[in-house]
Amino acid sequence: MICTLSSKAEFDDKLKEAGSKLVVIDFYADWCMPCTNLAKWYNELPDQYPDVIFCKVNTDDAEDLVEEFAIHSIPYILLFKDGNMIKADNNKEELKKKIESLK
Structure with a gap:
């Protein structure tokens, strides 16, 4: 399941x-x-990584988050581990590698 923030x-x-x-x-x-x-x-x-939390943020609805993370282009994927932000790649395979390395 993907949550919406x-x-x-x-x-x-x-x-x-x-x-x-x-x-x-x-x-x-x-x-x-x-x-x-x-x-x-x-x-x-989410089906492939049930132990990972997946969310979506509509940039039109969450301008405070867009500003906080200085998002200038979309799509834009960020990962957070123990509260630390990690920029991710928008490429499926690269993102999967990064998830595997962090989970």
């Missing part, structure tokens, strides 16, 4: 709830075609 408060709560689990967040917008293409495979990842 729409504010800084929801984001902070999710990271706190996650504890030491890996959290993967896809920043996207409904109007973004590359985001739609990425979603086709991103939406399959």
Whole structure:
């Protein structure tokens, strides 16, 4: 399952709830075609990695998070492990390698 985060408060709560689990967040917008293409495979990842938390943030709804992480282009994927941010690749295979190395 993929959770949807729409504010800084929801984001902070999710990271706190996650504890030491890996959290993967896809920043996207409904109007973004590359985001739609990425979603086709991103939406399959929770089944492959049930011990990882997957979330999505619509950049049109969460401007506070866009500003905090200085997101200038989408799609944009960030990983968080123990509260530490790790930039991820938008490439499926590279992202899977990074998830494997961090989980």
